[in-house]
Amino acid sequence: MDDKAVSTALNYVLLLGITVLLMGGLSVAAGDLLETQHEGAVNAELDVIGERIVADLQTADRLTRADGTAETVLVRSSPPETISGGHYSVRIVHVGGETRLILESASADVTTETTVPTTTPVAETGLIGGPLEIRYDDENGELVIADG
Numbered sequence: 001m002d003d004k005a006v007s008t009a010l011n012y013v014l015l016l017g018i019t020v021l022l023m024g025g026l027s028v029a030a031g032d033l034l035e036t037q038h039e040g041a042v043n044a045e046l047d048v049i050g051e052r053i054v055a056d057l058q059t060a061d062r063l064t065r066a067d068g069t070a071e072t073v074l075v076r077s078s079p080p081e082t083i084s085g086g087h088y089s090v091r092i093v094h095v096g097g098e099t100r101l102i103l104e105s106a107s108a109d110v111t112t113e114t115t116v117p118t119t120t121p122v123a124e125t126g127l128i129g130g131p132l133e134i135r136y137d138d139e140n141g142e143l144v145i146a147d148g
Contacts, residue, residue: 038084039108045083046103046112053077053090053101053132053145054116060134060143061118073136076148081130084108088129092122092145103129118143 056077086107099116121142131148
């Protein structure tokens with residue numbers, strides 16, 4: 001009779017052990033899925049913000065070339081301050097003769113890079129995401145991005 005009591009207790013312990021292992025595996029899998037979805041959302045948001053900033057730079061470029069007094073050129077860009085709950089950085093760099101806009105998330109390991117096709121040079125800069133102003137710097141003959 002004692003064997004039956006041990007068998008029931010052993011079955012209970014094994015059932016609990018298997019349940020804990022399955023729940024742990026599901027938790028890890030769900031965490032990875034959520035992280036992947038978060039990175040995908042951040043990437044999509046950075047792509048949209050990058051397209052908006054490039055479009056605003058192109059607008060400033062056209063105004064600079066069309067306006068007889070380029071010193072009056074000012075384009076306000078209003079991308080959000082945060083994306084998916086975190087901040088991001090905005091950088092303009094020159095690589096191999098091209099101007100590139102680099103957006104990098106602080107909350108996820110996501111970076112996007114877009115070529116900026118303008119005739120007017122764009123000054124290299126680095127800012128935290130949020131409202132921006134794009135001005136023409138008459139002294140240096142380039143577009144400058146600053147906090148707005």
